Amino acid sequence: MADRELTFEIFRYNPQKPEIKPYMQTYKLKETPGMTIFVALNQIREEQDPSLMFDFVCRAAICGSCAMIINGRPKLACKTLTNTLPSKIKLFPLPVFKLIGDLSVDTGTWFRHLSLKTEAWVHTSKTFDPKAQEERMDNETALRIYEAERCIECGCCIAGCATANIRDEFLGAAGINRVARFMIDPRDERTPAEYFEVVGCEEGAFGCMGLMACDDNCPMELPLQMQLAYVRRKMAAYGLGYKATQGVKLA
Amino acid sequence: MLQKTLTKSNKTDLYLDLVELTSGLLLAGFLWTHMLFVATILISQETFNRLSEFLDTYYLSYIGIPFVLVIALFHFVIAGRRIPTRIQEQKIVWQHAKMLRHTDTWTWVFQAITGMAILVLASIHVWMVVTGWPIRAMNSAERMESFWWFYLILLIVGEYHAGFGVYRQFVKWGWFPRKPIGYVTKVITAIMLALGLAAMVVLVQIGGAI
Known part of the structure; x- marks a missing residue:
């Protein structure tokens, strides 16, 4: 594997310059030990092409900004070692999200919309008392919440989801996982009816077709x-038990 | 927006999902029972005929066949709502599947295709059986001998669609972990295919001997 010459084929398109149609540009690079896609892209930008656009912040799989399509699959550039890939590497920006240019996409707007739509904050009627002792929670619940909270909002699950690729309104795994997080949280006072309103539909839990590209x-x-x-089971159990409020009839 | 606001926030999507689930499970259950019934030909022609006569005497076929047809129609319309109908969506799904090289995404694409194939092939199958009533080893053997290639296709697409359909429902509802469910459905599908193929060989031989 040592001394490989890597060939990068990178998607190039700048929506600001629509007169230049999307194309694939090839770059060649010597592989170095421990090289990640993130390292390689920086080297290409420094040494070969300063116009190449891509995102990164933390380079440690925490910020989630360097997600891209690496040889067909959504992955984090900083977490993908080049020695796990063949010497020909194809890079595309994540689908679904708004393209900023080349490999850079705007996941922020999408995730902000998700946060607002799912009202991703603890809904409580209690006022916060800074002097009081923190409310206790059993360890199991805390761990379950933490497990869901580990999502870094990189957008890989959305990019891999066939449904999200064709239905703009679908919340995807990131969105439904977020709702699950609040459903588990005993501090959140939302009723099942309120959750059903958000995810008891095709845009939420029932829109998932079970292809599991998110999970994989x-x-x-x-x-x-x-x-x-x-979330699907919770919503189904609730939906089967509750009476819909009478709506307005058009005819 | 008026129409969207007034039709939202009800339980339609939940009901559709549940109908997809129950109709799918019923059909898979039917298909597997069907294959076991057909496989009685492996024991003897008499067993096959006796089972068929039993189903006739107690009117089980006369209730069962229309019932399954209605369920299948529901399943086609309701599970079929997942299939992208616009050309652009179709293009996206194909491109997406090719790019991702993800097993479960491809099995779903083929599930949509086999679903459509079953709609056509199973209709022909039911028509042939009903017009050639009753179901007896000799009638079936004749049919099988003349149209073995047709039944071979129907067997494969049917078992494929049922096996992966059951797998996907279990995945979606999360009653069991994904990997073991995958093995179980694959094993059942393999057994059903083996039984179906064996029954086909026997029926074609009987048909050839007439």
């Missing part, structure tokens, strides 16, 4: 299948 491609290895199934 999550860089943080979150238990997404079980999170999706948990």
Whole structure:
């Protein structure tokens, strides 16, 4: 594997310059020990092409900004070692999200919309008392919440999801996992009816077709299948038991 | 927005999902029972005929066949709502599957295709059986001898669709972990295919001997 010459084929397109149609550009690079896609991209940008656009912040799989399609699969550039890949490496930006240019996409707007739609904060009627002792929670619940909270919002699950690719409104695994997090949280006072309003539909739990590309491609290895199934079961159990309010009839 | 606001926040999507689940499980259950019934030909022609006569005497076939047809129709319409109908969506799904090289995404694409194939092939199958009533070893053997290639395709697409369909429902509802469910459904599918193929060989031989 040593001394390989890597050939990168990188998607190039700048929406600011629509007159230049999307194309693939080839770069060649000597592989170095421990090289990640993130390292390689930086080297290409420094030594060969300063116009190449891609995102990164933490280079340690925490910020989630360097997700891209690496040889067909959504992955984090900083967590993907080149020695796990063949010498020909194809890079595309994540689908679904708005393209900023080349490999850079705007996941922020999408995730902000998700946060607002799912109202991703603890809904409580209690006022916060800074002097009081923190409320206690059993360890198991805390760990379950933490497991869901490990999501870094990189967007790999959304990019890999066939449904999210064709239905703009679908919340995807990241969104449903987020809802699951609040459903488990005993501090959140939302009723099942309020949750049903958000995820008891095709845009939420019932839109998932079970292809599990989210589960198979999550860089943080979150238990997404079980999170999706948990919300689906909860919503079904609730939906079967509750009476819909009378609506307005058009005719 | 008026229409969207008024139709939202009800339980339609939940009900559709549950109908997809129950109709699918019923059909898979039917298909597997069907294959076991057909496989009685492996024991003897008499067993096959006796089972068929039993189903006739107690009107089970006369209730069962229309019932399964209705369920299948529901399943086609409701599970079929997942299939992208617009050309652009179709293109996206194909491109996506090719790019991702992800097993479960490809099995789903083929599930949609086999579903459509079953709609056509199973209709022909039911028509042939009903117009050639009753079901007896000799009638079946004749049919099988003339149209073995047709039944071979139907057997494969049917078992494929049922096996992966059951797997996917279990995945979606998360009653059991994914990997073991995958093994179990694959083993059942393999057994059903083996039984079906063996029954086909026997029936074609009987048909050839007439």
